[in-house]
Amino acid sequence: DQQVKQNSPSLSVQEGRISILNCDYTNSMFDYFLWYKKYPAEGPTFLISISSIKDKNEDGRFTVFLNKSAKHLSLHIVPSQPGDSAVYFCGTGGTSYGKLTFGQGTILTVHP
Amino acid sequence: EPEVTQTPSHQVTQMGQEVILRCVPISNHLYFYWYRQILGQKVEFLVSFYNNEISEKSEIFDDQFSVERPDGSNFTLKIRSTKLEDSAMYFCASSEQDTPPLHFGNGTRLTVT
Numbered sequence: 327d328q329q330v331k332q333n334s335p336s337l338s339v340q341e342g343r344i345s346i347l348n349c350d351y352t353n354s355m356f357d358y359f360l361w362y363k364k365y366p367a368e369g370p371t372f373l374i375s376i377s378s379i380k381d382k383n384e385d386g387r388f389t390v391f392l393n394k395s396a397k398h399l400s401l402h403i404v405p406s407q408p409g410d411s412a413v414y415f416c417g418t419g420g421t422s423y424g425k426l427t428f429g430q431g432t433i434l435t436v437h438p
Numbered sequence: 439e440p441e442v443t444q445t446p447s448h449q450v451t452q453m454g455q456e457v458i459l460r461c462v463p464i465s466n467h468l469y470f471y472w473y474r475q476i477l478g479q480k481v482e483f484l485v486s487f488y489n490n491e492i493s494e495k496s497e498i499f500d501d502q503f504s505v506e507r508p509d510g511s512n513f514t515l516k517i518r519s520t521k522l523e524d525s526a527m528y529f530c531a532s533s534e535q536d537t538p539p540l541h542f543g544n545g546t547r548l549t550v551t
Binding site: 358371 | 442444469471473479480481482483486493494496529531533536538539540541542543544545
C-alpha cells in the first residue's frame with residue numbers, strides 16, 4: 327500500500343533550527359490530512375491537521391502546508407526542540423473520517 | 439487531560455488461542471477504532487465502531503476478528519484463533535465525532551508464539 331509515503335526515514339536537526347518533514351499521497355479523494363507524533367512505548371499523539379480546502383494551517387511552532395496539485399504535504403517545526411525528537415506520521419483520510427491511511431513515519435532527532 | 443487507556447500493555451499467547459484486547463475510550467467519545475502496527479511497518483486501520491455496530495472494516499479484519507462494547511466504558515478487540523502474523527502493536531482510538539482527530543491509546547503489544 328503506497329497511497330501515503332514518507333520518503334525520509336530519518337531527519338537530524340540542530341536545536342533552534344527548522345525541521346521539515348514531508349509526505350506524498352496518491353489518492354486525490356483524500357480531503358483531510360493530519361500529523362501525529364509518537365514516542366517509544368506510547369500511542370500516536372495528534373499534532374495538527376489541515377483540510378483540502380486550505381493550503382496552510384499553523385499552531386504555535388507547528389505549521390502544515392498542503393500542495394494539492396503536487397499531492398504533497400509538509401510539517402514545519404520552528405524552532406525545533408530536543409523534546410520534539412520522535413517518530414512523525416502523516417495520516418490522510420477521505421469520506422470515512424476515522425479510517426486514516428498513514429505513512430511509514432520519519433524519525434526526527436533534534437540535537438541540543 | 440482525558441486519555442484512551444489500553445490493557446494489558448503486553449500480551450503473549452500461543453498460536454491458536456483466543457485473545458481479548460481491552461480499551462477504555464475517552465468518556466464522551468462516540469466513535470471507536472482499532473489500528474495495528476506490525477514491527478517495522480505502517481500503522482494500519484482495522485475497524486471503526488459507532489452506535490454499537492461496525493461502521494467500516496479493512497480487509498485485514500476477517501472473521502477471526504470481532505469487536506464489542508460490552509458496557510458503557512469498555513471497547514474490546516477479540517482475535518479468535520491467533521496466528522503468528524497477528525503479532526503486532528494494537529492501538530485503540532476514539533473520537534468525539536466522526537471527524538479528526540483520533541485520540542490513541544498507548545497500545546497493546548501482542549506476541550503470538
